[in-house]
Amino acid sequence: MRIRTAAPLALAAATALAGSLLATAPASAASHQGGLHLGKIQYDSPGKDTRTNTSLVAEYVDIHNNGKSKLQLKGYKLKDNTGYTYTFPSFGVAAGKTVRVHTGKGKNSAAHVYWNRGSYVWNNTGDKARLIKPSGALLDSCSWGKGTGVKVCH
Numbered sequence: 001m002r003i004r005t006a007a008p009l010a011l012a013a014a015t016a017l018a019g020s021l022l023a024t025a026p027a028s029a030a031s032h033q034g035g036l037h038l039g040k041i042q043y044d045s046p047g048k049d050t051r052t053n054t055s056l057v058a059e060y061v062d063i064h065n066n067g068k069s070k071l072q073l074k075g076y077k078l079k080d081n082t083g084y085t086y087t088f089p090s091f092g093v094a095a096g097k098t099v100r101v102h103t104g105k106g107k108n109s110a111a112h113v114y115w116n117r118g119s120y121v122w123n124n125t126g127d128k129a130r131l132i133k134p135s136g137a138l139l140d141s142c143s144w145g146k147g148t149g150v151k152v153c154h
Contacts, residue, residue: 036071037140037154038131039064039098043122044149051119056104059120061129063101064154065093073099075134084121088113124149 038061045058061078065071073088078101086101091113093099099111103121106114115121122129128143142153 035067035139036063036065036073036076036093036131038062038129038142039152039154041122041129041142041144041151041153042149043127043144043151044124045120046149049120049124053104053106056117056120057102057106057114059103059122061101061122062098063093063131064098065095068095070094076139077130077132077134079130079132080121081123081128082121084117086113086115129153 040062042058042060045055047055047058049055063073063078070092072090072092074090076088078086078088089108091099091108094110097111099113102112102114103117104114105116105118106112108114124146126143126145128141130138131140133139140153142151144151
């Protein structure tokens with residue numbers, strides 16, 4: 001009799017545990033998909049690396065807001081393995097929109113911001129981009145080795 005009573009209880013407990021584990025995986029995926037994340041990275045600008053502004057502007061990182069509301073990026077940081085860091089000024093990215101962070105010099109707009117550097121940031125042979133919250137917590141990262149010059153992170 002005890003075995004029959006324990007079996008349904010054990011089965012119910014196992015089902016509840018499995019259900020909570022399954023519910024946890026989509027929730028964490030949904031939070032990532034419903035927020036800010038790294039998208040396409042052009043780590044090797046097309047053509048020869050000439051260090052001209054045209055070449056530097058062609059090196060960029062896309063940051064996508066896949067959420068349902070506009071996000072303020074002030075204080076967010078974009079960082080590479082060497083420690084080069086771009087810190088966002090007061091800048092909002094609308095829901096469903098992407099902001100492109102260019103290495104070179106230019107005038108910021110609704111969809112483009114410029115690091116205003118005179119040298120490359122992202123290593124062609126391998127690097128890692130990190131998107132860091134103002135609190136210092138890592139929000140997203142994406143790494144690559146030597147390849148085609150483009151990495152699509154998400």
